[in-house]
Amino acid sequence: MKITFEATLSVADLHRHIPHIFEVPPGTTQIHVEFSYSPRYSQGQENHNQMSLSIADPAGPRGVYYLIRDYGINITEARCTPGFNAGPVRPGQWNVEVDTYRLLPPDPITYTIEVTLSSDPIPDPIQTYEKKQIASRGPGWYRGDLHAHSLHSDASWDVPDLVQYARDHKLDFITLTDHNTVSGLPQVESLAGDDLLTMGGMELTTYYGHAVVLGTRKWFEWRLDTDDHFTMPQLADRVLASGALFVTAHPMAPGDPECSGCHWEYEDMLPGNSPAVEIWNGGWSPYNQMTVEMYYQWLNEGHKISATAGSDMHGPPDPDRRGGRNVVYAEELSEEAILEAVRKGRSYISAGPDLILSGQTQSGIEAINGDTLPPEAAVISVHWSGAHEGDILRFNVNGRTLEKRPIQAAGEASWTLEPGQAKWCNVEIRDAQNEMWAITNPIYFGDR
Ligand SMILES: [Zn+2]
Ligand SMILES: [Zn+2]
Structure with a gap:
């Protein structure tokens, strides 16, 4: 018929x-x-x-x-x-x-x-995928991707190709987030191994902005204007109430007509109830720079919001592009622990270098990125490796660069902050052309 x-x-x-x-x-x-x-x-x-x-x-x-x-x-x-x-x-x-x-x-x-x-009989047996359990690894820094696509939406490669790419590039975790569908998730879960955690979600791909839902296996209605008419903050609340993480995706990307719906136009969510924002989407670009500037402004307004990166791969990326990966301090290599750490901001984003930020107050309280220190005098330390001679290290306090210095490939530095001097601070490594190599989530100060 x-x-x-x-x-x-x-x-x-x-x-x-x-x-x-x-x-x-x-x-x-x-x-x-x-x-x-x-x-x-x-x-x-x-x-x-x-x-x-x-x-x-x-x-x-x-x-x-x-x-x-x-x-x-x-x-x-x-x-x-x-x-x-x-x-x-x-x-x-x-x-x-x-x-x-x-x-x-x-x-x-x-x-x-x-x-x-x-009503003809179907020739194929029922396709099933078995979720792979992976060996536990202890607390540590894990490097991976939180945003990628497959044939299940508009990518040129299939789920196994994406997973193979992650293995070839020695990632610890990879996340499939197809546009408005979760149909690829059973397969991606079946392809995990002790060397690679595979995570899942979907990209809410609306007409006025995109957001990545991480840690869900459940589909979320993204059509705000069908049936019960709901708003983007309500959709974010639904996602968060389910235990999944909501990340505002590539908010400063160009929008219509170049990239339909890619620019974030939800003015009640700048950042509103979004707990995380993707400040580095794909290769480093002026749009990412604009997002970092907006992100710093949000932090200055008092929002405590995590910064993430997403390759947004739709096939093998250009090997020359400078893509940021999430380097996350998690209690173990599991989807739950990675997302909990991302939610807390216990991560930095890097296209190569290791960049470890820590802080200690006069009274001995210690912190890493994502943590909040009391408003006492504090020493903020950073050590790095895998950078390039002539790269520039920037120490930012409340969004302003307090110090900028050329560095060697590896090294360490520290700064002393007066009581009340900082609401937050973070560190960046850029090249001489001001293009980003690595950027940390902030350490906050206050009673939060
Ligand atoms: Zn998108
Ligand atoms: Zn995407």
């Missing part, structure tokens, strides 16, 4: 979720969906029109077709096209919804959705 939906859109249909309901009769074993639209590029436009498809069965969301691929969507009990969760083909009302990310003038844009239902 075949069902066809067609519609013609104009720019007035931008940022909508357009539902198409169809009935699946009992006994259906396979659903195939083809989606196409035209024109891909409206006349005179450099950016293509962009839509995704969200599919829900009578029990709830089934997945997303974030990038239109030429193989269409297959849904069966045994296995599904990446982006969709395998599971029973439930009879009843299904909904295929068109999400309009980018519609550019002047041409009308016509789309066609073709749904084919079949």
Whole structure:
């Protein structure tokens, strides 16, 4: 049985979720969906029109077709096209919804959705993935990535390729965060080993900003304006109440039309109730520099918010790009412990060097990044290795650089702060061109 939906859109249909309901009769074993639209590029436009498809069965969301691929969507009990969760083909009302990310003038844009239902027996056995348990490692500094994509959304590589990349680059942990779907997570969990922790989440990819949810296996409704209309702060609260971590992603990235929805436009969340912000997305760039400046301003306003990095890899990255990794002091190498440490700011971000910050007050209270010291006189120390001769070390207090000095590849330095002089301090290593190599989360001062 075949069902066809067609519609013609104009720019007035931008940022909508357009539902198409169809009935699946009992006994259906396979659903195939083809989606196409035209024109891909409206006349005179450099950016293509962009839509995704969200599919829900009578029990709830089934997945997303974030990038239109030429193989269409297959849904069966045994296995599904990446982006969709395998599971029973439930009879009843299904909904295929068109999400309009980018519609550019002047041409009308016509789309066609073709749904084919079949009750033929399915040839494949049910695909299962077993979660790998990994050997415990004790407290220490662990280096890894908190933001990456696969075929389950718009990346060019599959989950095993991403995991292999992490192994080849000697990461301790890697995180799969596909756009608006968690369908790749069972597979990524099955690929862990004693050498590599694989973590999971999703990237809430809304029309007005992106946020990474870390530590979830559960899908979160990202369409703020469907059903019960909720706000981004409410969505962040839902995420945090579930025990997952919410990270505002690449807030200063360019937005429409260049990158649809990539710029953070939720003014009630600057930073609002977001406990973490990705200050280094992909390779180091002016957008990351702008984010660091905004982050320092937030710290000066009294927010205690963690800084993270995300490769945002969608395939093998250019080996020359300077990507920041999260170096986290965790109690052990487990997803829970890594995220707890990230939440507390017990981490720094680095594209290479080790950069260990610590502090001690006159009365002997000790701290590392993320900790809060009482407002007494304190000595702040840093030691580093793996930097480059001629790099610049910066010691920042309340967002202002107190000292800037050229360094050798390895070394140490310390500064004495007067009581009440600092609300927070941190350290950066940059090259002579002011491009970042490493940046720490702050040590705070106060009664918090
Ligand atoms: Zn994003
Ligand atoms: Zn991303």
